[in-house]
Amino acid sequence: MESDTSAAETNRSHPAPAHPTPAKAPLALLGTGAMGGALARSWLAAGHPLTVWNRTPSRTEPLAALGAEVAATPAEAMASAELVVVCLLDHTSVGATLADLDPAGRDLVDLTTGTPADSRAGAAWAAERGARFLAGGVMAIPPMIGVPNTGAYVFYSGSGELFEAHRDTLAVPAATRYVGTDPGFAALHDVALLSAMTGMFAGLSHAFALIRGEDIAPSEFAPLLAEWLTAMAPTARRMAAQLDSGDYTTGVASTLAMQVAGAPTLLRTAREQGVDAELLLPYLALMERRVADGHGDESGTGLVDLLRR
Structure with a gap:
């Protein structure tokens, strides 16, 4: 009993070492x-050591106050870490910034908004x-970054090995x-979704313009509009199924001919x-062309093929 008590006292005075917190990349x-x-x-809030560079140095000062190291040149920043993230104005800026650098052995992640061709050129470089x-x-927009439950996400494409190696770090923002x-697929997904959003915004603008000046409060009309668009959203999956099958006619409730008539x-x-x-006119014109080509019994999915001509 005495030896057990002595051991317990020793353990209390010298507790087992805690598991060290893994260092952030x-x-x-x-x-x-x-x-x-x-x-x-x-990344700074999550504890990642971060070196930053910006063409206008004053924009790095608030980040330095939060603990970031500020590099005087892009080369100095690139030399500081294996993982190098680029987020500049456009791909002309990316080319000018990286032109004289040696990225050998580095993992480059380009988050600059651009086209699939821009990303493929970057990957080749x-x-x-x-x-x-x-x-x-x-x-996402900047206020959504790093904030839980905003729905923000980032498409990634290119080196799968790079993505797996840095998945946890990339998932922080x-x-x-x-x-x-x-490497072009991330930009392609991005622009495809933004293009769909642009079309939706066009429809919203037209709808509100129709009721403007009437005794209909936009704030009362808005819930009806949101509800209607939500009900129409499954059309995306139906179109995808038709594109996969190549059958644009089976089970179609509202044909192109009906839509053109209305x-x-x-x-x-x-x-x-x-x-x-x-x-509205460009879309209505496409529907009329498709019907004129003999496809009045189809859904609107055939317009996808018409656009591809």
């Missing part, structure tokens, strides 16, 4: 504008110089969605309300 960030600054703050490359498409080894009412109402129909 360091990274470098080129570009600290609105989006880059938000990314930087999220990195591969020629011995670096791995990952492109990203940020589906926003959720991650890897969409394939083709289009004059949309246009006449716009004229009566003093609203320019310019946001």
